[in-house]
Amino acid sequence: MIQIAPSILSCDFARLGEEVAAVRTAGADLLHVDVMDGHFVPNLSLGVPVVESLRKATDLFLDTHLMITDPLRYIEPFAKAGADLLTFHLESNSDPDAVLEKITQCGKRAGLAINPDTPFERVIPYLDRLDLLLVMTIFPGFGGQKLMPETLTKVQQAVAYRAEKGLHYRIEVDGGVNADTAAMVAKAGAEILVAGSAVFGKADYVAAIAAIRDAAR
Numbered sequence: 001m002i003q004i005a006p007s008i009l010s011c012d013f014a015r016l017g018e019e020v021a022a023v024r025t026a027g028a029d030l031l032h033v034d035v036m037d038g039h040f041v042p043n044l045s046l047g048v049p050v051v052e053s054l055r056k057a058t059d060l061f062l063d064t065h066l067m068i069t070d071p072l073r074y075i076e077p078f079a080k081a082g083a084d085l086l087t088f089h090l091e092s093n094s095d096p097d098a099v100l101e102k103i104t105q106c107g108k109r110a111g112l113a114i115n116p117d118t119p120f121e122r123v124i125p126y127l128d129r130l131d132l133l134l135v136m137t138i139f140p141g142f143g144g145q146k147l148m149p150e151t152l153t154k155v156q157q158a159v160a161y162r163a164e165k166g167l168h169y170r171i172e173v174d175g176g177v178n179a180d181t182a183a184m185v186a187k188a189g190a191e192i193l194v195a196g197s198a199v200f201g202k203a204d205y206v207a208a209i210a211a212i213r214d215a216a217r
């Protein structure tokens, strides 16, 4: 089953609560929350207090994408704030084993993300402990970029590896997903589609989410 996760990075932050309620009504399955530290990526977005407020405002599953240099240090604060799933980058500075352990200790779901230039082989040692593998289809940092189709080979590899080893992680793609690219990512095997500008950049969120979902079918 395909799930759509609107990324609030592209929403109107002055109306955050209304925006979240609107995408929930429009059929969002999860809410993608992009955390950027201005160091791991050349952009700043939001932090722990915003996740805390989101938790009070919605019952949507908070799919939290940590684009930060030192994820280990912030797992507990984000967990306490109410994030449901914490995804960190393999390219960050923390030891992935330690971060995964911390996420589990905090009682949260664990996700690992890989950038377009990181080969699939590098996540293999961690896959048995993951709830989610996030294959970045752009270099992270900004919404509104164009999807890099060559990254989808890794989605196919992740699908094949999971079947071969009997593992259970879900596969998410993030970056440049819209009604034109959704068919391609779904065909590769992605199950959770993050979409920022393709949802919040449209006037009609119901139509925007439906268009992505229909294209992915």
Ligand code: DX5
Pocket: 007, 009, 010, 032, 034, 065, 139, 140, 141, 142, 143, 144, 145, 174, 175, 176, 177, 194, 195, 196, 197, 198
């Ligand atoms: C980028 C973020 C994405 C971003 C996607 O670094 O991780 O989640 O919001 O935006 P679109 O869907 O516009 O490419």
Ligand code: ZN
Pocket: 007, 032, 033, 034, 065, 174, 194
């Ligand atoms: Zn993201």
